[in-house]
Amino acid sequence: MGKETIGEFEEVVMLTVAVLYKEAYGITIKEEMEKHLKRGVNLGAMRIALKRLESKGFLKSEFGEVTAVRGGKRKRYYEVTPQGKKVLEQVMETRKQLWKSIPSVAFDFKFG
Amino acid sequence: MNKIVHIKPPQKLLRFFRWFCDPDLVEDLEGDLIELFEERAGSSISRAKTLFIRDILFMFRPGIIKNFEGHKNLNNYGMLKNYLKSAWRNLMKYKGFSTINILSLSIGMAACMVIFLFIKDERSFDAFHEKKDTIYRLCEVQSFPGTNTQNVALSMPGMGPTMTAEFPEIENFTRFRSFGEQLIEVGDQRIMIENISSADSSFLSIFDFPFISGDRNTALNNPYDAIISKETALKLFNQMDVLGETFTINGDQCKITGVIENVPENSHLQFNILLSIRISTQDNPGFDNQFGSNFLNTYFVLNENADLDAMSKRYPDYLSSHIQRDDDINEFYKLFLQPLPDVHLASTDIEHDYNNHRKFNGTYIDIFILIGIFILIIASLNFMNLTTARASNRAKEVGVRKAIGAVKGQLFNQFIVESILLATLALVFAIFLAFISLPLLNNLIDRQFGIVTLFSNLEIVMVIIGATLLLGVLAGLYPSLYLSSFRPVIVLKGFKSYEKKSYFRSSLIVIQFSLALGMIVSTLVVLQQLNFMKNKDIGFGKDHILLVQMRGEAGEKYEQMKQALLGESNILGVTASGQRLGSNFHQWGFKVRKDTGIVSLTPSNVFVDHDYLDVYDIKLLSGRTFSKDFETDDGNAYIINKAFADELGFENPVGKRAAHAWYPDDSLGTIIGVTENFNFNSLHYKVNTLSMVVHTDWGYSEMSIKINGENITQSIQDVERIYNQFVTDYPIRYEFLDDHMQQLYESDQQMGSVITIIAVLSIFIGCMGLFGLASISIQRRIKEVGIRKVMGASTMELLTILSKNFALMILIAFVLATPLTFLFLSGWLDNFAYRIEINPLIFFVGGLLALVIALATISFHVVRAANANPIKSLKYE
Numbered sequence: 001m002g003k004e005t006i007g008e009f010e011e012v013v014m015l016t017v018a019v020l021y022k023e024a025y026g027i028t029i030k031e032e033m034e035k036h037l038k039r040g041v042n043l044g045a046m047r048i049a050l051k052r053l054e055s056k057g058f059l060k061s062e063f064g065e066v067t068a069v070r071g072g073k074r075k076r077y078y079e080v081t082p083q084g085k086k087v088l089e090q091v092m093e094t095r096k097q098l099w100k101s102i103p104s105v106a107f108d109f110k111f112g
Numbered sequence: 113m114n115k116i117v118h119i120k121p122p123q124k125l126l127r128f129f130r131w132f133c134d135p136d137l138v139e140d141l142e143g144d145l146i147e148l149f150e151e152r153a154g155s156s157i158s159r160a161k162t163l164f165i166r167d168i169l170f171m172f173r174p175g176i177i178k179n180f181e182g183h184k185n186l187n188n189y190g191m192l193k194n195y196l197k198s199a200w201r202n203l204m205k206y207k208g209f210s211t212i213n214i215l216s217l218s219i220g221m222a223a224c225m226v227i228f229l230f231i232k233d234e235r236s237f238d239a240f241h242e243k244k245d246t247i248y249r250l251c252e253v254q255s256f257p258g259t260n261t262q263n264v265a266l267s268m269p270g271m272g273p274t275m276t277a278e279f280p281e282i283e284n285f286t287r288f289r290s291f292g293e294q295l296i297e298v299g300d301q302r303i304m305i306e307n308i309s310s311a312d313s314s315f316l317s318i319f320d321f322p323f324i325s326g327d328r329n330t331a332l333n334n335p336y337d338a339i340i341s342k343e344t345a346l347k348l349f350n351q352m353d354v355l356g357e358t359f360t361i362n363g364d365q366c367k368i369t370g371v372i373e374n375v376p377e378n379s380h381l382q383f384n385i386l387l388s389i390r391i392s393t394q395d396n397p398g399f400d401n402q403f404g405s406n407f408l409n410t411y412f413v414l415n416e417n418a419d420l421d422a423m424s425k426r427y428p429d430y431l432s433s434h435i436q437r438d439d440d441i442n443e444f445y446k447l448f449l450q451p452l453p454d455v456h457l458a459s460t461d462i463e464h465d466y467n468n469h470r471k472f473n474g475t476y477i478d479i480f481i482l483i484g485i486f487i488l489i490i491a492s493l494n495f496m497n498l499t500t501a502r503a504s505n506r507a508k509e510v511g512v513r514k515a516i517g518a519v520k521g522q523l524f525n526q527f528i529v530e531s532i533l534l535a536t537l538a539l540v541f542a543i544f545l546a547f548i549s550l551p552l553l554n555n556l557i558d559r560q561f562g563i564v565t566l567f568s569n570l571e572i573v574m575v576i577i578g579a580t581l582l583l584g585v586l587a588g589l590y591p592s593l594y595l596s597s598f599r600p601v602i603v604l605k606g607f608k609s610y611e612k613k614s615y616f617r618s619s620l621i622v623i624q625f626s627l628a629l630g631m632i633v634s635t636l637v638v639l640q641q642l643n644f645m646k647n648k649d650i651g652f653g654k655d656h657i658l659l660v661q662m663r664g665e666a667g668e669k670y671e672q673m674k675q676a677l678l679g680e681s682n683i684l685g686v687t688a689s690g691q692r693l694g695s696n697f698h699q700w701g702f703k704v705r706k707d708t709g710i711v712s713l714t715p716s717n718v719f720v721d722h723d724y725l726d727v728y729d730i731k732l733l734s735g736r737t738f739s740k741d742f743e744t745d746d747g748n749a750y751i752i753n754k755a756f757a758d759e760l761g762f763e764n765p766v767g768k769r770a771a772h773a774w775y776p777d778d779s780l781g782t783i784i785g786v787t788e789n790f791n792f793n794s795l796h797y798k799v800n801t802l803s804m805v806v807h808t809d810w811g812y813s814e815m816s817i818k819i820n821g822e823n824i825t826q827s828i829q830d831v832e833r834i835y836n837q838f839v840t841d842y843p844i845r846y847e848f849l850d851d852h853m854q855q856l857y858e859s860d861q862q863m864g865s866v867i868t869i870i871a872v873l874s875i876f877i878g879c880m881g882l883f884g885l886a887s888i889s890i891q892r893r894i895k896e897v898g899i900r901k902v903m904g905a906s907t908m909e910l911l912t913i914l915s916k917n918f919a920l921m922i923l924i925a926f927v928l929a930t931p932l933t934f935l936f937l938s939g940w941l942d943n944f945a946y947r948i949e950i951n952p953l954i955f956f957v958g959g960l961l962a963l964v965i966a967l968a969t970i971s972f973h974v975v976r977a978a979n980a981n982p983i984k985s986l987k988y989e
Binding site for chain 2: 071073074
């Protein structure tokens with residue numbers, strides 16, 4: 001039940017937010033993710049992930065300026081918090097550890 | 113990136129989105145949606161729209177949907193309290209209308225509850241068997257030459273085992289053979305026990321009659337094994353621990369191997385003692401391969417993917433391989449399987465159906481459901497009508513509420529809540545009504561309904577609550593829409609401008625009266641048909657005939673007993689027969705010599721005593737009755753009925769040579785008489801062909817004693833005294849023939865009672881509504897009445913003017929209801945072989961009745977208004 005854990009989808013969302021830096025809001029996050037994941041991302045699903053990450057304290061958000069496009073609605077920009085960064089690093093660390101522990105024979109496939 | 117185009121996305125969808133979306137998210141999510149839309153619209157607008165719909169639908173998920181709890185709820189609760197309070201005050205303020213509203217709704221609901229109990233009871237038949245969906249009863253269609261085609265529930269002893277062996281679809285079989293009432297001896301005790309039957313040992317694995325003690329897997333394995341019901345165990349042994357005890361039946365000593373719970377009322381099979389069917393094979397080793405005679409019931413368990421149609425194609429080959437005859441057996445018999453639930457509810461066309469406890473005509477269930485719906489509609493229409501008609505009373509309230517900021521939706525909610533409150537009150541009252549009326553009803557239709565059944569399981573309770581809420585909403589829908597649509601400026605200024613004729617309200621009254629009229633006419637026709645059956649001349653005298661069973665000594669000493677009985681002044685006639693009138697006689701083979709040779713036929717047959725026709729007042733058309741003066745009349749003389757005479761085709765059948773099928777062709781007897789047709793079966797069936805014969809040495813099963821109708825008690829005492837004088841081995845058992853005949857129409861009679869009650873109720877409910885409406889409409893025209901009176905109109909003239917509208921509506925209802933009711937009733941009457949024709953006059957009688965009842969209701973108000981002092985009504989103008 002660790003509050004510190006995040007799922008795979010959440011990880012990608014956070015990474016994308018970090019990649020986009022100051023430009024991370026709904027549509028850009030969705031498009032960036034689709035670009036990297038090479039599959040469609042549902043706006044609703046993504047929004048729920050963002051909301052959850054924010055409530056865990058890994059992301060923070062604020063409204064931007066009103067613009068003429070998008071029906072005059074403000075954009076909500078996201079940013080990774082230091083806490084979020086820590087979690088991301090932890091996840092990466094775990095993966096690295098795992099990669100290191102793989103015995104060389106495990107991936108010793110013979111072809112042809 | 114595509115060019116950004118500024119096109120507005122579908123606003124309706126956005127509104128829907130805003131409605132469900134969490135307010136915290138709504139702004140930026142909406143922005144995202146619009147941005148996506150605008151971007152996509154750059155390439156294709158229609159595609160963008162489709163994707164937009166998809167996006168919004170995908171948004172509809174937890175996490176995004178707004179939280180409906182919290183502060184909003186608190187507010188609603190407060191308003192709800194306020195709604196209930198104002199509803200209650202309003203209820204109390206207009207007590208008369210509240211009573212009419214609630215009472216009519218609760219009578220309707222109570223009627224529905226009773227109907228529900230009735231249907232539930234009928235549907236529960238045989239439902240307690242776990243294998244109920246795969247159990248089938250083997251039935252036959254018999255079409256013998258010279259007989260009406262009959263569906264019978266009977267089958268031959270050999271069919272169960274051989275069909276199970278030859279049809280892979282059949283997993284198991286059991287046969288059920290009824291012995292009726294028998295004398296049971298335990299030690300030196302001798303007790304008559306009803307419903308004694310025998311069955312294959314598989315019976316207990318097919319049907320789930322619960323065991324109290326004993327092993328159901330082995331209980332009927334041996335020829336003299338018997339299982340016994342709890343009640344019978346107590347009757348015979350005064351205890352329930354009777355495993356291994358023995359009793360004697362017909363000279364056979366049987367051992368009790370199981371005690372079961374009493375067979376429930378809702379089982380079509382009834383037995384108190386169940387013997388092993390091997391008691392039959394013991395005496396008759398060929399029993400399991402016996403064909404030809406039908407006398408028991410066979411049940412099969414089919415495997416789940418059995419195809420009944422495919423099976424039925426193989427029946428003809430099956431029959432011809434087992435029953436060898438000169439002619440084709442398939443011309444006489446067709447087999448069919450009847451699913452277990454149909455045995456109780458869909459066996460009305462089945463004759464010789466001896467093991468079918470409380471058989472019921474299942475089509476009546478649909479009629480009852482229909483009636484239940486009708487009566488609820490009538491009650492709801494009342495509610496709608498009265499509430500809308502009284503709108504002026506609430507108009508000010510609506511105006512004030514709107515003026516201080518209530519929106520239409522809130523007012524709508526308020527009136528719906530009020531309507532639900534009324535429906536709930538009606539429910540409480542309905543339960544009370546049902547509770548007090550059930551004992552009466554149980555008495556009338558011979559059931560044991562209890563109000564507790566309504567609360568027996570959560571599901572029913574939920575259905576009742578759900579139905580009440582739904583009724584509240586449905587009945588409140590129109591009035592709520594109507595009331596909440598008032599414009600504050602108009603209603604606060606004074607309601608006058610709103611008072612116009614409402615066609616909607618008028619059409620509600622028309623519907624209501626069409627339904628009530630339909631019910632009045634249906635009731636009249638149903639009662640007429642029942643009365644017709646009751647009084648139809650069935651061709652023999654059935655009054656004051658006492659049927660006395662003849663067993664053992666009674667059979668041996670019949671002649672002496674008869675002479676002694678005839679010596680009594682109260683006894684008008686004594687005769688005897690092999691079977692009882694009223695439930696169809698068995699069909700036997702019969703042959704007749706025609707010019708072309710011997711012809712074989714299979715009419716119904718009964719053997720009787722010489723004076724049978726005299727005692728039963730059966731009229732002869734030609735020939736003579738049986739007489740002791742002719743020695744050959746005992747076994748060689750036949751009296752046939754008109755139907756059979758017609759079937760034979762002789763110009764004059766008297767004197768023709770004829771006999772039972774087993775008589776050699778060269779020693780036939782003679783047809784000595786032809787009787788009028790009389791209904792020896794129930795009136796659901798046409799008169800079958802019949803041959804009667806005297807066989808004094810065959811052992812009659814029943815004595816028919818015609819007694820003096822003026823002195824019934826004394827007559828019965830005389831019969832008992834003389835019986836006991838001659839017979840010591842069996843106690844006297846008797847029944848009145850008309851009681852027995854009555855049972856044949858029990859299902860119809862009960863249907864008649866229920867329909868009458870409900871028709872009266874629905875008319876009552878309809879009139880309550882009319883009463884309320886009349887009072888409203890007259891109140892509204894009270895000034896007009898006052899003016900007319902001042903100008904010199906008489907009470908009669910006022911009555912005509914004021915009730916003209918209502919009379920017109922009833923007329924329209926009459927025109928609407930007549931054809932539909934006629935169609936419905938014709939369909940129902942087709943169930944009967946002997947039916948009345950619907951007299952068109954009955955519609956006028958029904959219409960007139962409705963009109964009179966309605967006008968009487970209305971005139972109560974009219975007369976009061978007309979007699980009132982006009983000063984009162986005109987004072988304030």
